[in-house]
Amino acid sequence: MFRPKIKVLDCTIRDGGLINNHKFEDSFVRAVYKAVSEANVDYMEIGYKNSRKLFSDQEYGKWKFCDDEDINKVIKGIKSNTKISVMVDVGRVDVEDVKPKKQSPVSMIRVAAYVKDIDKAIFLCNQMADKGYETAVNIMAISKARDVELTEALVQLEKECKANVINLVDSNGSLYQEPVEYLVKKAKSIIKTKEIGMHAHNNQQLAFSNTIEAIIHDANSVDCTIYGLGRAAGNCPTELILGFLKNPKFDIRPILDVISKEFIPLREKLEWGYIIPYAIAGMLDEHPRAAMALRDGKNKENYREFYESIVGTEE
């Protein structure tokens, strides 16, 4: 028996944009929107709403800024029940840039923040909620959060924040199913008025199983990306989640189509997925930035040396 409350958020364009400075062609974004719409995915996260005062639109593509006009252009004419989501980072958004919900194609705004910035996240999230948006807070680097501070953050979120969903983000791809169970149960024990969600990274090929694990323990929101596209090792694949969930409304076939037509060619140009330096970063619970730097250089297959550089032992 399926659980109708489970919502799927495809963040292919948003998380994938972290690999290419958000420079996806409109035709690609449109193909993804069409596929997730036909598949009946609940939400599609299309990018960040970052301030143009902080980031140059020479350096970054349009999905770093997500102007309403750009969104309207790529979704125009496509029949869809899929809601559009955008992400905002604490300290990187001009709140005035965000129009009231009624004037925007965006339905949901998600605030990404570390535990230490939870007060800022709540303040920002409530501003977005007051503009009429569905909202969420994504707690990043959850594997590094100190337990007592995470408890306090969750208590604050429950009491002070208007978010509809609190997402646990395994930024380092370091969790396996036992810590996921612990974290989801902990969050559920404190957060009673909002849903809990999971955003997993795939460094150790655990993004899908960690997402299943969160579902088993009653998380009702899951993030995924088509063919796992996303920063470094990428994310929980949308096609696997749709193959797993039993809700008859989901249709995997449009996702299979868009992988054949768009993602297989894209993978020739952009690198993501199971790659040993990302696996090493995951098992050592480190941010993938050092591994990403390695992959950009000429020693990209020197795995042992990279491992030694992280664990800090010289031979």
Next chain:
Amino acid sequence: MFRPKIKVLDCTIRDGGLINNHKFEDSFVRAVYKAVSEANVDYMEIGYKNSRKLFSDQEYGKWKFCDDEDINKVIKGIKSNTKISVMVDVGRVDVEDVKPKKQSPVSMIRVAAYVKDIDKAIFLCNQMADKGYETAVNIMAISKARDVELTEALVQLEKECKANVINLVDSNGSLYQEPVEYLVKKAKSIIKTKEIGMHAHNNQQLAFSNTIEAIIHDANSVDCTIYGLGRAAGNCPTELILGFLKNPKFDIRPILDVISKEFIPLREKLEWGYIIPYAIAGMLDEHPRAAMALRDGKNKENYREFYESIVGTEE
């Protein structure tokens, strides 16, 4: 606190041989043996002991037959505590080909069988045990086993079989953590005098997590392959298992080295890993043979058509 009883069996050459008709160069097999030896992996499975009366040594490489002389040649001079394992299939081995343990470099012989062949497997396994080998039975296609028949097979194995280990094999890569928990607990409730092991396939990126799940429920033997090399989607990666297990005897670094030097170049020539048709076969609990045939043809990226051909619906 680590569990000293957990044994790691690397079956890179044996399962990987299913992709290339067991035609690995001696230098490659030797590099793998050196790596798993330096990493202190407990067992290395090097191939099948199949009958030359049934299989041509023109068509198949030497690791389809695993003559003791060939094994001795590739392991010669390498310091190692890693024991050698070979696999035998019910009905495909000449028992006379297998010398007594004392005359052989092989330590363990594993019998692969479906539930329907469990009587034959027990008979063969006991013959091997009587020759002095450590033995195991690998129950293949466990996801397709009918529960009552699996119960009977497990009862027989416990009562009649001399095997040291009973391995649960997710041939189709279709299990996720809840069925793994069910199957391991079921096996442990019947099998009291032998260890339970897990051999997972990676169709849905669940091989590592299913192996962890088996460990959580007290399986003490785990199969893995370097960089996941293995038939179709491949297996649980050895490097991830060694990154996960806490036993200080394991050293991941020689495995990282051999991936850099041998497996990255090999992946340019041989295909395995997360590939959509294998994922589809996994989510539909089908053997990967149709997906493997697709990947050998010119329509190899026609995922939707392949999906329709399996679910049997015409549009």
